[in-house]
Amino acid sequence: MENISLNQTGDMEGMLLCFPHLQGSCPRTLRLAVIRVIMYAFMLTTTLMTVCGNLLVIISISHFKQLHSPTNFIILSLALVDCSLGCLVMPFSMIRSVDGCWYLGKHFCKVHSSLDMMLCSTSIMHLCLVSVDRYWAICQPLQYRTKVTTVRVTVYIVIIWLISFVFSFGIVLTDLNSMGLEMLTNPCIGSCILICNKEWGIIASLVTFFIPGIIMICLYVKIFHVARKHARVMNERLATVTCNELKNQTTEQRERKAAKTLALVVIVFIICWMPFFVTIVVDPFLNFLTPADIFDALMWFAYCNSVCNPVIYAFFYPNFRKAFKILIY
Known part of the structure; x- marks a missing residue:
């Protein structure tokens, strides 16, 4: 974004401002009309696909008992996270990204930034919980039904939501993330940026992305190692299996297929969010030289992850695919 020098009298002649009637208003980002249309079309499509796709997942799991x-x-709670992102965060981010202006005030800016951070951290914690679930299902199948129950999963989900809420809102509302950066966080009226100092850029990224991501990768490496071992044993016993053993092997195959599908969900998540979090960590050490448009592009690339999950379920889960067809048609 081009830097524009303003004099003390607030003479903005020839400029478009976020709030023309207020002195000290931020300048709007000047874009060609065709660029604005393309940006709005892409972001609106992404938002609608996020909401509609995850609503299908929520309705499918809620309505069909076999799910x-x-x-x-x-997965239901994860879809609720993504759907909330599409409803509560992405529409406001869309206007800010295109116009370069925040029209809803400083207080709602903090709420919006807190929700954005909260839903991101909640997503990856859910994926971490899914990894643990798959680890028990594949690596400890005899103990799975006793250790992984609906009640326990519900408790873990509630804990994840609470931890993410306290962590995200606590950081943003107390301005811990921007301590020492006051001149950058309040440059003009109509600005809403979530900016992290060096310490909290590292801490927030480690807590909400890198540490859970490493845990998930380690769990899935262990899962696939065990799955390959089981596959070799099954091939050796294939000629002598009984009906009951065949049924158990079919269940194991289904569990492994589910693990592979959910591993794909994790891989897509890491691909989508990695550039954004690397920028969050590196940018404070570069004196915040990342252009606003680049930062917005990385943010929307990360948002695309919320579109991908329902698509993965539709292509790789037969039960979800059938449920989607029934609901759509």
């Missing part, structure tokens, strides 16, 4: 399982209840 009621501890794993799917975690």
Whole structure:
């Protein structure tokens, strides 16, 4: 974004301002009309796909009893997170990204930034919980039904939501993330940026992305190692299996397929969010040189993750695919 020098009298002649009637207003981002249309079309499409796709997941799991399982209840909560992102965060981010202005006031800016951080951290904690669930299902199958119950999963989900809420709102509302950066966080009227100092850029990224991501990767490496071992054993016993053993092997195959699908969900999440979090960590050490448009582009690329999850379920889960077809048609 081009930097514009303003004199003390607030002479803004020839400029478009976020709030023309207020002295000290931020300048609006000047874009060609065709660029604005393309940006609005892309962001609105992404938002609608996020809301509609995750609503399908929520309705499917809630309505069809064959989808009621501890794993799917975690997916239900994850879909609720993504749907909330599409309803409560992305529409306001869309206007800010296109116009370069925040029209809803300083207080709602803090709420919006807190929700954005909260829903992001809640997503990855849900994916971490899914990884633990798959680990128990594949690596400890005999103990899975006793250790992973609907009640326990519900308790874990509630804890995740509470931790994410306290962590995100606590950081943003107390301005811990921007201590020492007051001149950057309040440059003009109509600005709403979530900016982190060096300490909290590292802490927030470690807590909400890098540490859970490493845990998930380690769990899935263990899962696939065990799955390959089980596959070799199954191939050796294939000629002598009984009906009951065949049924158990079919269940194990289904569990492994579910683990592979959910691993894909994790991989897509990491691809989508990694550039954003790397920027959050690195940018304070570069004196915040990342252009606003680049930061917005990385943020929307991360938002696209919320579109991908329902698509993955539709392509790789037969039960979800059938449920989607029934609901749509």
